[in-house]
Amino acid sequence: MRPNRSGDEPVHARTPLRMRFWLSLWGVLWMVAGTVFFIVVDEPVWAAVTAALAAITAVDMVVVLRHIRQGPHFQPGRSIPPYEPVRQDDEPPGPKRLP
Template sequence: MRTGSEPVTARSPLRLRFWLSLWGMIWAAAGAAVFSVVGRVGWAAACAALVVLTAVDLVVVLRHIHQGPHYQPGRDVPPYDPPRTR
């Protein structure tokens, strides 16, 4: 809901989310490799699951980035009234 108090220069956190996901995927892949060499199968499987999860997140983030900006109401559109709490 739009309240009128949003910053004029708000930016999307998608690029930050992309880099954090990439960083996490690198560390999870390294962890999976190290744990599999050491013989800790459970931890290696957990790290491999994190690699898959971050890869899916990267795909979603890249899809949203490539979609480009979406319509946002401008200054000429009045803000909605905040919901009344009972």
């Protein structure tokens, strides 16, 4: 059973970091292969585009690895409850009521 939503997901959104890592690794491999291919067929513009995409994807992979290594704060398990919603100072705790 999944925990209830906390109501502030855009602020404290969680992503499956391991899946993002493997997808970025897959993207780096394909972009490097594309860069090599376009260099071999003498297409410098497309080679530059795929090299730039490979670099962007590699940076994303490094950021994901950094978040994974920082621990469960950035990749919580099922046993960690969702974050508390951000409340205004004058707002009482509990469900919101419509006017």
